[in-house]
Every structure is written in structure tokens, then in C-alpha cells.
Amino acid sequence: MSLQSYEGTNTANTRSLLIIGCSQRKRSDPGLLPAIIRYDGPSFLVLRRFLRQCPSKLPPINVCILSAEFGLISQHHLIPYYDRRMTATRAQQLRSGVLAELENVVKSRLYQEIFISIGRDYLQAINGYETILPANLNIRIASGSLGRKLSQLHDWLYGKPPDITCGLPKSLHCHKKNQIRGIKVALTPQQVLDVAYQALQTDDQEFTRFQSWYVDVGTNRVAPKWLVSQLTGLSVRDFTTKEALRLLAQLGIEVKRV
Known part of the structure; x- marks a missing residue:
């Protein structure tokens, strides 16, 4: 996976913020890797595919990752391989720091919308986010099973569902x-x-x-x-x-x- 594919994201004019939960599946490469590359679960596969296919999407999307180990971090944050699961107890430990960092993120530029795709325990780590986000901000939270959440993430990133007829012959007798x-x-x-x-x-x-x-x-x-x-x-x-x-x-x- 080429780091250059994701380093060029220009967030100066970003209008959309994606908050995504870390994944248990990770690349085991030694040393440090950007978080967006280290995490290798299904949501990150969808996200990286989108960034490869739509590198010039305007306005660009800023990605923050809610990590059970590091709290709320940028997609570019360099992290080692680790093994830690998010629990209700861990979410409470992280909550104050996560909310403080989220407040810094939303104050750094004028966002129009936020899409949140995280698990149930992760939601506890951002409990109370409504009090620090601007009232006019459009907030969407993915819900349902993992498959449903992946579908919602895909549709939000691309702005539409996938084309199920892609690759079909023109004449469908x-x-x-x-x-x-x-x-x-x-x-x-x-x-x-x-x-x-x-x-x-x-x-x-x-x-x-x-x-x-x-x-x-x-x-x-x-x-x-x-x-x-x-x-x-x-x-x-x-x-x-x-x-x-x-x-x-x-x-x-x-x-x-x-």
C-alpha cells in the first residue's frame, strides 16, 4: 500500500468530517505506519478504495479515527502495531480526551457535515458530543449491522449506492x-x-x-x-x-x- 496515495489529501477547504472506529484487524508491519494504513478492517478497505478512486473529490474529506489505544487521532497519525479492544470501561477512560480533541477538530475549519461510523462501545467514548458541535452541523451516524454500516459509509463517501449493473451487457435478453x-x-x-x-x-x-x-x-x-x-x-x-x-x-x- 503506497503512503503517497493518502498523504496528498488537502484539508484546507474540507467541508466533511468522517469519524471512523479503529479495527481489530491491522497490518503487522514493524515500526510506525499512518493510522489509515495500519488499520485494515472492512471500513478501512472501503475508505481507502474511495480515496484511490476519487483522489480529486472536492471538497475533500477529513478523516479522524477513534482508537481504543490512542483516542481520537488523524488518519495520518503514525502508530505501531498493537492489540487492544474497546470496552465500556476503556471508552469512559478515553471520553474526556476524545471530546476535547473533537472540539479542537471542529473548530479548526468550517465543517458542513460529520459522518460517524463506530461501534456501540466506541459511541460511549463520544457521549455528549452534541454539546460541543455547532447547532447547524449536519450529523449522520451509521447504524445497524456491520454490513449496513459499510453500505451507509459507501453511500456517504460516493454520494450514491454502487452501480449494480456495472459490467452488464447492453442487451439484457x-x-x-x-x-x-x-x-x-x-x-x-x-x-x-x-x-x-x-x-x-x-x-x-x-x-x-x-x-x-x-x-x-x-x-x-x-x-x-x-x-x-x-x-x-x-x-x-x-x-x-x-x-x-x-x-x-x-x-x-x-x-x-x-
């Missing part, structure tokens, strides 16, 4: 292109919904197990992988969410973001 793991699905959109309606009569709530995407089937929101499983007979473990989304797009089924 269901009798030619619609297949997944070697199984062809030649159904019209109405036939797909008919299959879903029938499956809902006997399903035991498996269809509700979605995180980031869903399909409207009457008054129910169903998981895309569940729907594709009903169409193909494949287990949901046999294919990825991305494959399911692409197949449904090819079939003309609208998939919505949570």
Missing part, C-alpha cells in the same frame, strides 16, 4: 444472458414475482435476512439472495450478493437500497 453459476433463468419480471409470492406462503422468515439491498414483493421486503435461491434452487451460500443483484437486474427486477 432474459433467454440469452440470465444465468448464475451455470443455471439459466428464463422468466419475465411478473413470473419472478409469482415465484416469490408462492415461496412467501411457506417461508419461515428467511426472506427477511437482508442488510443493504431488498426487493419489494407486495407488502414484503425480501432479500435478493433469497429470491435468487427460490428462482434457481441454489443455496444462498453458493453465490454472492453481487451475483444475485446482477441476475435480478438482468431479469428486470428493481432492487432497492436499504
Whole structure:
């Protein structure tokens, strides 16, 4: 991972602040690394991918990391490898220092919005943040499961959900292109919904197990992988969410973001 990819972020005109929790998964390189490179959990993979793909995004985003070891630090802060988990007790120990540093950060430039993506214990370390942030600041806090939080982080960074049709052929004739793991699905959109309606009569709530995407089937929101499983007979473990989304797009089924 090249340090130069992240050193050039110009925060002079920053209007957005991202506060992200540190991750248990870290690069084990000896010596010191910038925090944004040392931490290697899913949220940091999403963030680094965004910074690589959109290096000239204006206004730029300032990133602060809430660390169980070091408190609230800049993405450029040099840190060693360590192993420490955030607990409720540790969050209380860090709280006063974290709030003081957060106040310094928001006073350093005119922010318009803050996106906070941290775990439950980490939230205790910033408890009371409302009293130190400007009243006109737009604050968003990611919620739900890890998958939901990653989706919300992605959409906030890019300003939109990912394009699920990326890479699909221009001509999407269901009798030619619609297949997944070697199984062809030649159904019209109405036939797909008919299959879903029938499956809902006997399903035991498996269809509700979605995180980031869903399909409207009457008054129910169903998981895309569940729907594709009903169409193909494949287990949901046999294919990825991305494959399911692409197949449904090819079939003309609208998939919505949570």
C-alpha cells in the first residue's frame, strides 16, 4: 500500500468530517505506519478504495479515527502495531480526551457535515458530543449491522449506492444472458414475482435476512439472495450478493437500497 496515495489529501477547504472506529484487524508491519494504513478492517478497505478512486473529490474529506489505544487521532497519525479492544470501561477512560480533541477538530475549519461510523462501545467514548458541535452541523451516524454500516459509509463517501449493473451487457435478453453459476433463468419480471409470492406462503422468515439491498414483493421486503435461491434452487451460500443483484437486474427486477 503506497503512503503517497493518502498523504496528498488537502484539508484546507474540507467541508466533511468522517469519524471512523479503529479495527481489530491491522497490518503487522514493524515500526510506525499512518493510522489509515495500519488499520485494515472492512471500513478501512472501503475508505481507502474511495480515496484511490476519487483522489480529486472536492471538497475533500477529513478523516479522524477513534482508537481504543490512542483516542481520537488523524488518519495520518503514525502508530505501531498493537492489540487492544474497546470496552465500556476503556471508552469512559478515553471520553474526556476524545471530546476535547473533537472540539479542537471542529473548530479548526468550517465543517458542513460529520459522518460517524463506530461501534456501540466506541459511541460511549463520544457521549455528549452534541454539546460541543455547532447547532447547524449536519450529523449522520451509521447504524445497524456491520454490513449496513459499510453500505451507509459507501453511500456517504460516493454520494450514491454502487452501480449494480456495472459490467452488464447492453442487451439484457432474459433467454440469452440470465444465468448464475451455470443455471439459466428464463422468466419475465411478473413470473419472478409469482415465484416469490408462492415461496412467501411457506417461508419461515428467511426472506427477511437482508442488510443493504431488498426487493419489494407486495407488502414484503425480501432479500435478493433469497429470491435468487427460490428462482434457481441454489443455496444462498453458493453465490454472492453481487451475483444475485446482477441476475435480478438482468431479469428486470428493481432492487432497492436499504
